[in-house]
Amino acid sequence: MKKYVVFFLLANTFSSSLQAQKVKMGEFTSEEISMTEVSFEPDAAAVVLWEEGDSKFLSGLIETTYLFRKKILKEAGKSEADVRIPYYVGDSYTEEISGIKAQITNFENGEPSTLKLEKENFYDVDLGNGWKEFRISFPNAQVGSIIEYSYRKSDKNITFLDGWTFQNSIPTLGSQYQIILIPQLQYKMIGQGNKYLTTAEKVEAHGVYSWTLRNLYSLKAEPFMENYGDYKERVEFQLERYQRAGSTSGPEWEDVIGTWEELGDDILDEYVLKGFYRTNPIEKEFLDIDLNGATQKEQAEKAYYFVRDNYTISDESGYWPDKSLSQFLKSKSGTSLELNLALMGILKSLGISCNPVLIGSKGSGRSDLVPIPFLNQFDGILLMATIDGKSQVLDLEDRLAPYGYIGVHKHVKAGLLLEEEKSRLIPIEIKHTSNTIFFTEVSLNDNNDLVMKSILRTYFYQGLNMIHKTRALNDQNEELTKLFTDKEGMTFTNVEVADELLQKNFVSTKFDLTMEGAGNEDLLLFNPLKFSNFSTNPFTQEYRIYPVDFGYPYNEVYNANIKIPEGYELDDYPVAIRITIEGNAVSFIYTPEIIGDNLKVTAKLEVKIPIIEAHKYGDLKFFMESVASKLSEPVILKKIERQ
Numbered sequence: 001m002k003k004y005v006v007f008f009l010l011a012n013t014f015s016s017s018l019q020a021q022k023v024k025m026g027e028f029t030s031e032e033i034s035m036t037e038v039s040f041e042p043d044a045a046a047v048v049l050w051e052e053g054d055s056k057f058l059s060g061l062i063e064t065t066y067l068f069r070k071k072i073l074k075e076a077g078k079s080e081a082d083v084r085i086p087y088y089v090g091d092s093y094t095e096e097i098s099g100i101k102a103q104i105t106n107f108e109n110g111e112p113s114t115l116k117l118e119k120e121n122f123y124d125v126d127l128g129n130g131w132k133e134f135r136i137s138f139p140n141a142q143v144g145s146i147i148e149y150s151y152r153k154s155d156k157n158i159t160f161l162d163g164w165t166f167q168n169s170i171p172t173l174g175s176q177y178q179i180i181l182i183p184q185l186q187y188k189m190i191g192q193g194n195k196y197l198t199t200a201e202k203v204e205a206h207g208v209y210s211w212t213l214r215n216l217y218s219l220k221a222e223p224f225m226e227n228y229g230d231y232k233e234r235v236e237f238q239l240e241r242y243q244r245a246g247s248t249s250g251p252e253w254e255d256v257i258g259t260w261e262e263l264g265d266d267i268l269d270e271y272v273l274k275g276f277y278r279t280n281p282i283e284k285e286f287l288d289i290d291l292n293g294a295t296q297k298e299q300a301e302k303a304y305y306f307v308r309d310n311y312t313i314s315d316e317s318g319y320w321p322d323k324s325l326s327q328f329l330k331s332k333s334g335t336s337l338e339l340n341l342a343l344m345g346i347l348k349s350l351g352i353s354c355n356p357v358l359i360g361s362k363g364s365g366r367s368d369l370v371p372i373p374f375l376n377q378f379d380g381i382l383l384m385a386t387i388d389g390k391s392q393v394l395d396l397e398d399r400l401a402p403y404g405y406i407g408v409h410k411h412v413k414a415g416l417l418l419e420e421e422k423s424r425l426i427p428i429e430i431k432h433t434s435n436t437i438f439f440t441e442v443s444l445n446d447n448n449d450l451v452m453k454s455i456l457r458t459y460f461y462q463g464l465n466m467i468h469k470t471r472a473l474n475d476q477n478e479e480l481t482k483l484f485t486d487k488e489g490m491t492f493t494n495v496e497v498a499d500e501l502l503q504k505n506f507v508s509t510k511f512d513l514t515m516e517g518a519g520n521e522d523l524l525l526f527n528p529l530k531f532s533n534f535s536t537n538p539f540t541q542e543y544r545i546y547p548v549d550f551g552y553p554y555n556e557v558y559n560a561n562i563k564i565p566e567g568y569e570l571d572d573y574p575v576a577i578r579i580t581i582e583g584n585a586v587s588f589i590y591t592p593e594i595i596g597d598n599l600k601v602t603a604k605l606e607v608k609i610p611i612i613e614a615h616k617y618g619d620l621k622f623f624m625e626s627v628a629s630k631l632s633e634p635v636i637l638k639k640i641e642r643q
Contacts, residue, residue: 022052022067023050023052023067023069025067025069025101025103025148025150026103026105026112026114026148028105028112028146032049032069032071032146033107033110033112035047035049035071035073036073037073038073038171038173040171040215040217041171041217041218044073044074044077044170044171044218045072045073045074045075045076045077045079045080045170046070046071046072046073046074046076046077046079046080046170047070047071047073047170047171047172047173048068048069048070048168048170048171048172048173048174048175049069049070049071049146049173049174050067050068050069050173050174050175050176051066051067051068051069051168051172051174051175051176052066052067052175052176052177052178053065053066053067053164053176053177053178054177054178054179055161055177055178055179055180056179056180057158057180057181057182057185058154060156060158061154061155061156061158062154062155062158062161063152063153063154063155064152064153064155064162065099065150065151065152066150066151066152066153067148067149067150068083068148068149068150069146069147069148070146070147070148070170071144071145071146071147072141072142072143072144072145072146072147073143073144074143075143077143077170078141078142078143080141080147080170081104081137081138081141081145081147082135082136082137082138083102083135083136083137083138083147083149084133084134084135085097085133085134085135085136085151086127086131086132086133087131087132087133087134087153088130088131088132089130089131089132090130091130092156093156094130094155094156094157095153095154095155095156095157096153096154097124097134097151097152097153098151098152098153098154099150099151099152100122100134100136100149100150100151101116101149101150101151102116102117102121102122102136102138102147102148102149102150103115103116103117103147103148103149104117104138104139104140104141104145104146104147104148105145105146105147105148106140106142106144106145107144115139115140117136117138117139121136121137121138121139122134122135122136123135123136123137129316134151136149158185158239159238159239159256160237160238160239160375160376161179161187161236161237161238163177163234163235163236163237164177164211164234164235165232165233165234166193166195166196166211166213166216166232166233166234167193167216167217167218167219167232167233168216168218168219169218169219169220170218171215171216171217171218172213172215172216172218173214173215173216174212174213174214175212175213175214175216175233176210176211176212176213177210177211177235178203178208178209178210178211179208179209179210179237180207180208180209181207181208181209182207183207183243184242184243184251185239185242185243186239186240186241186242187237187238187239187240188237188238188240188372188374189209189235189236189237190235190236190237190238190370190372190374191211191234191235191236192231192232192233192234192235192366193213193231193232193233193234194231194233195213195216195233196211196213196233196234196235199213199214200212200213201213201214211235213233216233217545219232222541222544222545222546222548223538223539223548224538224548224549224550224551225546225547225548225549226362226363226409226549227362227363227409227549228363228545228546229363229364229365230362230363230364230365230366230368231546231547232365234365236374236376238257238374238375238376239256239257240255240256240257240258241253241254241255241256241258242254242256257373257375258373259373260373260416260423260424260425261421261422261423261424262373263373263375263416263423264416264417264418264419264420264422264423264424265420265421265423267319267358267418268418268420268423270320270321271321271341271356271418274321274323274324274325275324275325275326276321276325276338276341276342276344276345277345278325278345279345279348279349281325281326281329281345282325282329282342282345282346282349283349285329286306286346289302289306290302291303291306291346291350295388296350296352296387296388297387297388297392299350299352300347300350300352300385300387300392300394300403301403303343303346303347303350304343304394304396304403305403306346307339307342307343307346307396308339308396308399308401309399310332311328311332311333311334311339311342312332312333312334313333313334313335313336313339313396313397313399314333314334314335314336316335317335317336317337317361317379317380317397318335318337318379318380319337319358319378319379319380319381320337321334321335321337321338321341322334322335322338323338325341325342325345328342329342336380336395336396336397337380337381339396339397340356340381340382340383340394340395340396341356341381343383343394343396344356344383347383347385352385352386352387353385353386354383354384354385354386354394355383355384355385355417355418355419356381356382356383356384356417356418357381357382357383357384357393357415357416357417357418357426357428358378358380358381358415358416358418359378359379359380359381359382359410359412359414359415359416359428360377360378360379360412361379361380361407361409361410361412362408362409362410362411362412363409364379364380365377365379368413369413369414369415369416369425371425378415378416380410382394382395382406382410382415382428383395384417384426392404393406393428393430394406395407395410397410398464400464400467400468400471401464402501402502405460405461405464405501406430408461408551408552411430411551411552412428413427413428414426414427414428415428432459432460432461432552433459433460433554434458434459434460434461434462434463434552434554435459435460435462435554435555435556435557436456436457436458436459436462436533436554436555436556436557437456437457437459437556437557437558437559438454438455438456438457438529438531438532438556438557438558438559439454439455439457439559439561440452440453440454440455440513440528440531440559440560440561441453441454441561441563442526442528442560442561442562442563443562443563443565444518444519444565447516447517448517448518448519448520449514449515449516449517449518449519450514450515450518450519450524450526451512451513451514451515452490452512452513452514452526452528452560453512454510454511454512454513454531455508455509455510456508456509456510456511456531457506457507457508457509458506458507458509459505459506460501460505460506461551461552462554463499463501463505463506463507464501464507466483466497466507466509467497467499467501467507469483470483470497470499479495480495480496480497481493481495481511483495483497483509484511484531487513487530487531489515490513490514490515490526491513491514491515491516492511492512492513493511493512493514494510494511494512495509495510495511496509496510496511497509498510513531519565522638522639523571523636523637523638523639524565524568524636524637524638525634525635525636525637526634526635527631527632527633527634527635528560528562528601528635529558529560529601529603529631530631530632531558532556532558532603532605532631533556534556534605534624534627534628534631535628535631535632536628536632537621537624537625537627537628538624539617539620539621539624539625543617544614544617545614546614547611547612547613547614548611548612548614548617548620549610549611550607550610550611550612551610552610553607553608553609553610554606554607555604555605555606555607556604556605557602557603557604558601558602558603558604559600559601559602560599560600560601560602561598561599561600562598562599562600562601562635563597563598564597564598564599564637565637567639567640568637568638568639568640569637569638569640570594570599570635570636570637570638571636571637571638572634572635572636573592573599573601573633573635573636574590574592574601574630574633574635575592576590576591576592577589577590577626577630578590579623579626579627580623581616581619581620581623582616582619583609583616584608584609585607585608585609585612585616586605586606586607586608586609586612586620586623587605587606587608588603588604588605588606588623588626588627588630589602589603589604590602590603590630590631591603599635601635603630603631605627
């Protein structure tokens with residue numbers, strides 16, 4: 001939500017005669033008319049043929065004119081005929097939408113038939129919390145339809161401009177953005193993305209800046225890449241300083257946000273205004289709560305669990321509090337930011353040093369911070385405390401997380417520590433060993449059923465993920481067997497989940513996997529490690545747009561102890577292998593060992609470097625295919641023929 005808004009009245013504004021190349025609605029090229037698929041993304045259901053934005057400053061606001069042209073290529077692409085345009089009104093009509101035009105063109109034998117939309121096809125919907133959404137519903141959308149719409153948006157917030165994202169949820173053939181800057185306002189401009197930095201068509205002259213990018217892949221999640229938002233082709237703007245009338249010597253420059261210290265103080269002023277740096281209300285609220293402890297850690301843990309378990313967390317995030325401290329304490333609910341700030345107040349009242357840290361979470365656009373005071377790169381906070389002489393990162397966003405756990409999307413490299421007159425960038429290191437260990441004992445029971453009695457231990461964040469899955473199934477009254485993917489010919493039973501994160505930092509999951517009547521066959525064929533997450537290769541697409549992000553370094557260790565039943569002999573089993581890829585980012589070891597009447601199988605997959613660049617995708621795909629193949633190979637036991 002937009003909170004940081006600065007308004008200026010500019011006496012002298014001007015526009016430039018330089019304009020970006022324009023596309024006129026209803027005028028199509030032969031290539032646009034005949035197009036049936038996107039050459040670089042042939043499975044796309046729709047495509048942005050062209051889009052453009054043109055921003056200019058008027059008195060006290062910025063106005064942007066938008067134009068979009070899309071084509072429906074497949075049945076699934078018809079969803080593009082429902083357009084939604086969010087905008088923030090707030091309490092003072094910060095943003096307004098006007099001048100909407102829309103039309104849809106269908107083709108019969110190459111001849112266009114265009115329908116211009118009327119008022120009944122437009123809707124303005126109030127989403128609450130100051131947000132609205134303008135919706136356009138295009139009738140008679142068909143495969144081959146071209147939809148076009150344009151509108152103007154005025155925005156009084158000229159401190160942080162919307163900027164422009166050149167990519168969409170569908171592929172984009174051409175995207176152009178132009179902004180005309182005026183001398184009275186000076187902005188920091190930051191661009192990101194591979195094409196933006198390498199192949200963008202850029203124009204800069206007389207305060208006019210323009211960028212055109214072409215042939216852009218769609219923005220969509222890929223396996224092991226949820227934070228693709230950090231790789232968007234994008235340009236952003238933040239006001240650095242503005243010119244105002246001076247008292248005697250003419251116009252003077254006023255800095256808006258010049259240093260990290262100034263940026264930090266501006267944010268802290270808001271926290272102070274909302275009461276989060278006053279400990280009196282905190283101390284009064286928790287007067288009857290036992291926060292005593294032999295160590296600061298014991299005190300901090302009590303404070304953490306009290307806030308976590310007694311205050312409701314809303315879905316909103318950010319770094320601006322909606323409620324004052326007194327409102328938060330009275331309502332017993334708030335955003336994760338407000339819970340964190342309340343926890344900070346409790347810790348301070350206990351004499352524990354604690355400060356908020358602004359971060360850009362993974363997927364928000366900038367988990368790798370730019371080293372200048374650019375506020376838009378942040379979207380949330382953590383707490384940095386000094387407890388018993390050691391640094392401790394804290395966060396109250398996950399109601400199931402134990403003390404000291406931080407949401408994986410907040411595992412970032414650095415953040416802005418907020419401290420009066422001393423705010424600064426600091427590194428963030430969150431140590432954990434989020435590994436998986438699997439044990440299974442394989443044998444025949446008295447009913448001639450093959451039974452795999454198994455224990456799965458998932459540590460730290462892997463364990464927390466298991467607890468979330470378990471809670472979701474319990475809330476829906478579903479059986480815990482749905483934690484696992486069905487295995488052909490085998491049945492999951494006796495599933496038990498023990499949450500030991502608080503005491504031992506792992507979750508223990510017990511279950512039996514049964515193959516009924518297997519001992520009645522001459523050949524016993526089964527796979528002891530098919531349970532692994534990587535027994536099926538997750539990387540099946542031919543190409544990769546984004547890097548592979550495993551989240552953090554970890555390993556999975558699988559141990560199977562197979563008792564060879566009386567009357568059977570070992571007929572075949574997988575051979576040992578050891579593989580890796582260039583740079584040793586991931587490795588895999590598979591080791592079988594025969595000990596008496598037992599076959600012991602051990603496998604270990606280790607992710608040492610969690611980010612693997614897209615150009616190494618081919619090697620990783622082959623590696624994972626080899627891993628999946630090995631983990632899927634069966635053990636075969638054969639009945640001994642009686643003489």
